[in-house]
Amino acid sequence: MDRLSTEYQELLISLKQRIRTSQIRAALAVNRELILLYWQIGREILLRQSQQGWGAKVIDRLSQDLREEFPELKGLSRTNLMYMRAFAEAYSEEQIVQQVVGQIPWGHNLMILDKVKDLAARRWYAQQVTTNGWSRNILAIQIESQLYQRQGQAVTNFEATLPPDRSDLVRATLKDPYVFDFLSLGTAAQERELESALVQHIERFLLELGAGFAFVGKQFPLEIGGQDFRLDLLFYHLKLRCYVVIELKVDEFKPEYAGKLNFYLSAVDDLLRHPYDEPTIGILLCRSKNGVVAEYALRDINKPMGVAEWTEALTKSLPDPLQSELPSTTELEAELGAIEWEEDVGG
Structure with missing residues (x-):
């Protein structure tokens, strides 16, 4: 029975x-x-x-x-x-x-x-x-x-660090700028404030990141050489089958940021990545960036990463022709x- x-x-x-x-x-x-x-x-x-x-x-x-x-x-x-x-x-x-x-x-x-x-x-x-x-x-x-216009616009080194078919796929997951219009931080915000605010609005944050991102944790701990390090935000991308490390900066991009992120990506690949996972990807989200400086900083980095801006208001970051196309609230x-x-x- x-x-x-x-x-x-x-x-x-x-x-x-x-x-x-x-x-x-x-x-x-x-x-x-x-x-x-x-x-x-x-x-x-x-x-x-x-x-x-x-x-x-x-x-x-x-x-x-x-x-x-x-x-x-x-x-x-x-x-x-x-x-x-x-x-x-x-x-x-x-x-x-x-x-x-x-x-x-x-x-x-x-x-x-x-x-x-x-x-x-x-x-x-x-x-x-x-x-x-x-x-x-x-x-x-x-x-x-304006998601269509922002897709694939981040400065990256994917062509040099990933196979051609995967490079295009990964590039399409990044955008520039990222719009966090659900935040109200002001220009004097600290990185921990930005991080906490994004996690508090995790659903909107994930929506802005795009389909496939699964949140793993903030201030994710890693022990390396007997020292403690913490990743700002750690995600796993279900479609790309890889970890994604996001480092948040409330100021303009600096070349040394890329070196530190490269260090984190190496650690995640060694300590967290499974044999069936693809190489870990890094994203530096900065308040602003100089595109030429970012390109030079990423040129000889051997880990896949991208640099993009984040903003709380889209119209501040778009060129004038696009600003004029944005509809008013009414x-x-x-x-x-x-x-x-x-x-x-x-x-």
Whole structure:
């Protein structure tokens, strides 16, 4: 009887997992068909307007007629038809719809459409939603912080210290600057204050670091040669399969910082790294840096590391052209509010 009960429980668990997997696949397929339908409707409107000179008023009539025919469908309002037209105009190729933007919900697509103007950036954010499972609120935060522009921008020595295929992968995990807009430290903050504040806001900190970072500890102790040393922050990256040491500095980057971090990386590789782990990576987060000085400091370092800035306010660190593109708080609230109409846009 016990054996039968055990086998039954194993069968039940297996079937539950299969059903959940099937439900997820079905939901993704439904979403993909819905997004493709919206794109096709938008494309037809575009074609009629460009080839036959139809005006904007035809969208009002089309919305009314379609809603009368399909009263059970919630995404046929005039506003949503306008978005379908803009969606088809933004993505001219059906392949992009099928393979990229069709994988994410319509509400996410509208946010990307409203807030991101560059096609490559739009595709990148859509892929990140699929890869990382971002909610719409998280997507809004990432777009607002100009994540696309900051990815892979840190000064590193990865090309000299890592194999080519891994160098590109690791470089993509770093950004510059890192934006800690959830902090209020001021310019006189000490490194321990910064460290404690980041750990207190660990969820936001991990979100800013990016997918894959698992927090191991702060002031992580290492005994080397009979002396005690402490790492500011230690992480393990689940995708890169390696330890990541982060050293925090509240002043401008200095060349000696790279030497100390190199020492820590050697120690972690010897004392913590398992045979199946990749080489440990180091990140120096400084209040500011001189890019040329950082490049010289890393040139002959034999451990993989990068130097990036951290800031509490994005607009302080971006060049003027990007600053002018940032929406105001009022604009953000208005745009986010316009998207929160699930009943009207179909999810």
